[in-house]
Amino acid sequence: MPTSIPKQELMAPGHTACHGCGATLAMRYVLKALGEKTVVSVPASCWAVIPGAMPFRTLDVPMVYTPFAATGASISGLREGLDIQGKTDYNVVGFAGDGGTADIGLQGLSGAMERGHNVFYIMYDNEGYMNTGVQRSGSTPYGARTTTTPVGKERDFKKENKKIVADMMIAQNVPYVATATVAYPEDLIKKIEHAKAVNGPKFIQILAPCPTGWYYPPEKTIEISRLAVQSRMFPLYEFVEGRFYLNKSFKPVDVSEYVKAQDRFKHLNEDEIENLRRYVEERWNQLLEWEKLYSSPIKA
Amino acid sequence: MVLVPVSTVSTRNHPTDSWRIQRPTIQYDKCIRCMICWKYCPDNAINIENGDERAPNDRVAKMEYPVIDYNFCKGCGICANECPEKCIDMEFEVIE
Numbered sequence: 001m002p003t004s005i006p007k008q009e010l011m012a013p014g015h016t017a018c019h020g021c022g023a024t025l026a027m028r029y030v031l032k033a034l035g036e037k038t039v040v041s042v043p044a045s046c047w048a049v050i051p052g053a054m055p056f057r058t059l060d061v062p063m064v065y066t067p068f069a070a071t072g073a074s075i076s077g078l079r080e081g082l083d084i085q086g087k088t089d090y091n092v093v094g095f096a097g098d099g100g101t102a103d104i105g106l107q108g109l110s111g112a113m114e115r116g117h118n119v120f121y122i123m124y125d126n127e128g129y130m131n132t133g134v135q136r137s138g139s140t141p142y143g144a145r146t147t148t149t150p151v152g153k154e155r156d157f158k159k160e161n162k163k164i165v166a167d168m169m170i171a172q173n174v175p176y177v178a179t180a181t182v183a184y185p186e187d188l189i190k191k192i193e194h195a196k197a198v199n200g201p202k203f204i205q206i207l208a209p210c211p212t213g214w215y216y217p218p219e220k221t222i223e224i225s226r227l228a229v230q231s232r233m234f235p236l237y238e239f240v241e242g243r244f245y246l247n248k249s250f251k252p253v254d255v256s257e258y259v260k261a262q263d264r265f266k267h268l269n270e271d272e273i274e275n276l277r278r279y280v281e282e283r284w285n286q287l288l289e290w291e292k293l294y295s296s297p298i299k300a
Numbered sequence: 301m302v303l304v305p306v307s308t309v310s311t312r313n314h315p316t317d318s319w320r321i322q323r324p325t326i327q328y329d330k331c332i333r334c335m336i337c338w339k340y341c342p343d344n345a346i347n348i349e350n351g352d353e354r355a356p357n358d359r360v361a362k363m364e365y366p367v368i369d370y371n372f373c374k375g376c377g378i379c380a381n382e383c384p385e386k387c388i389d390m391e392f393e394v395i396e
Contacts, residue, residue: 003335003348013344013372014311019319020376024342055309185339211376219377222340 005185006032015058017050020218022208022225024050025182026124027059027095030206033192034120036061038091039082041075043105044068045097046131046210047124071096072108075119091196093120098139099129102165109165113174113201120195120202123165126210134213138163141233142279143272144264146213151267161279166205170239170290175200177239181207183225184236187247191238198240207234215263224261231258232280235287244294246287255280316343320375322390324368328354330387333363337379337388345372346379 010031017024023046031038040063042048048065051058066074075094082090094112096105101123109121128146129135136146141162145151149158169177176198180188188206195202209225211218228234229250236247255277259265268276326337333355338346346366355361368379380388 003339005339007348009344011344012310012312013369014314014316015343016311016314016316017342019374020378021342024344025340028342028344051307052311052314054305055307056311056314057307057309058311060310182340217377219381221342221376221378222382 005029005189008032008035010036010038010060012058012060014052014056015050016052017046018210018212018218020211020221021046021050022182022210022221023047023097023124023126025185025221026122026188026206026208029182029185029188030093030095030122030192031059031061033189034091034093034196037089038093039064039078041066041071041078041092041094043071043094043096043100044131045100045124046126047095047097049131068100068104069108071100071105072110072112072121075121076112076115076117079117079119091120092118093122095122095124097129097131098123098125098127098165099137101125102138102163106165109203110172113169113172113203116200118199118201120192120204123203123205124208125205126208126213127162128210128213130210130213139165142276143259143268145215145267146264155267157267164205166203166237169203170244174203174239175241176202177204179205179207179234179236181225181229181234181236182209183222183229187236194238194240213264215266216261220261224258227253227258227261231255232284233258233276235284237287239294242294242296244290246291315371316374317371320370320373321393322375322377323370323393324373324375324377324380325389325391326366326368327387327389328352328365329356330385331360331365332356332385333360333365334384335364335366336382336384338366340378340382342376342378343372343374345369345374 038061071094079092135148178191230253238245352365
């Protein structure tokens with residue numbers, strides 16, 4: 001019987017990710033879409049510990065560990081090296097977390113995208129430094145409680161809005177930019193198939209919910225990932241060859257449903273949820289404007 | 301020539317069953333073989349195997365069916381939560 005996503009598994013079971021990890025699902029779907037001829041480069045992140053301790057590996061494709069800030073540089077080098085050997089059919093993938101993309105690896109990413117290597121950069125966005133014990137990152141949304149923005153007697157939750165790297169990549173004119181999430185694997189795999197057809201740098205941001213850092217029961221990973229899209233906290237879009245497509249085919253729900261499903265937002269009162277709601281509305285309107293702005297037909 | 305340390309042992313030799321506190325069980329007589337549990341398993345612990353007779357009807361009995369690999373299942377419960385037929389039960393492990 002045909003399945004909705006490819007059957008081939010390039011991520012072995014037995015890895016050491018937490019129960020209900022969204023990041024492992026992201027890697028599983030990405031490798032299903034890319035196939036065997038893939039080289040993965042991983043900086044310090046959750047994915048640096050998921051394969052387990054020394055003799056173990058969990059991917060059936062080559063995986064290179066790089067320093068935190070060097071994902072962009074390492075994929076550039078891998079690509080050029082493979083090209084010189086004539087292995088142009090291999091996909092080179094940088095698979096970094098949001099800390100390694102939005103904060104520490106931003107210059108490496110921007111440089112690699114600007115030089116125009118034919119590489120994939122996948123950012124799995126779990127909205128914090130989850131591997132080292134849930135610290136705040138640039139990609140953490142407004143209102144979230146982390147161990148560096150704690151909430152006790154003093155309500156010191158994150159007051160700044162999320163830094164969205166995919167939007168920055170559109171501003172930089174990267175040929176292919178998309179956002180995806182683990183609740184919609186068919187959509188994620190379709191986007192990677194589209195990206196494969198583009199010769200140049202590709203950037204995909206995947207929302208990967210984290211039960212440990214977002215403080216929710218592990219069985220809710222897919223549910224929360226779906227709510228993030230439906231509440232428009234994480235809009236799905238695709239920017240390809242100067243055209244912008246916004247995914248509007250979902251049943252909208254209120255932001256409070258997404259917020260109340262996670263304990264990292266438990267302390268928020270109505271006014272603060274209203275702030276979040278206003279931000280979501282503004283961003284959605286901005287994306288609708290982009291859709292009009294980037295709607296010129298593709299030149300023949 | 302090896303210039304850096306290389307890990308070569310697959311984690312297929314590294315069972316994670318001791319992590320589990322809840323055990324999922326599929327009721328095959330209700331399962332419609334939609335494979336949603338397989339699709340969303342983060343531990344890759346659900347395999348697809350050939351037809352099983354314990355099925356709601358003859359047509360479904362010929363289809364491939366999901367089998368949980370209890371060597372690797374960590375018991376997160378995503379499969380039970382996402383199952384559209386609600387035919388996966390989660391029960392606490394009993395260690396004797």
